């Protein structure tokens with residue numbers, strides 16, 4: 588497993604596990620987790636939207652729990668496990684959530700998609716068969732300007748069913764919610 592280096596010209600030593608790989612280096616004490624992921628680790632799948640904790644575009648998992656990375660200092664995450672959308676697919680196989688979002692139109696412009704995928708993953712990790720209301724509640728902090736939300740909820744339901752039945756995702760050269768060419772304008 589290769590080691591990723593966080594490069595920064597500032598002062599606080601930080602060690603994370605990001606998508607299963609160690610990442611360590613020096614970061615500014617005022618750096619947010621969002622900035623560390625996007626600017627130091629070049630993991631630009633996680634999006635910056637409002638940077639005020641209001642849109643959910645920056646959601647990642649910290650020790651398995653969804654966190655708004657724009658509101659958390661990177662140093663607060665020292666020693667913790669961070670999961671981002673880049674780690675969602677397994678090798679060349681999409682996660683069932685990515686599969687379902689692609690199939691059902693849960694992702695359109697894609698800007699909200701990484702945060703929604705990670706928030707939904709946390710829900711499905713702890714709840715194999717959430718109701719539609721539970722899905723809506725879990726995703727209440729994730730804003731989407733494109734879909735009207737129905738496709739998103741249906742995609743999470745479909746992914747939950749796939750996970751329960753063991754149905755695998757599809758191989759794809761263009762991961763949904765990752766930094767695919769379709770999302771390049773959303774960096």
Ligand code: FES
Pocket residue numbers: 634635636637638639640641642643644645646655656657658
């Ligand atoms: S960018 Fe973090 S909540 Fe909007």
Ligand code: FES
Pocket residue numbers: 693694695696697698699700730731732733734
């Ligand atoms: S797909 Fe465009 S904001 Fe959600």
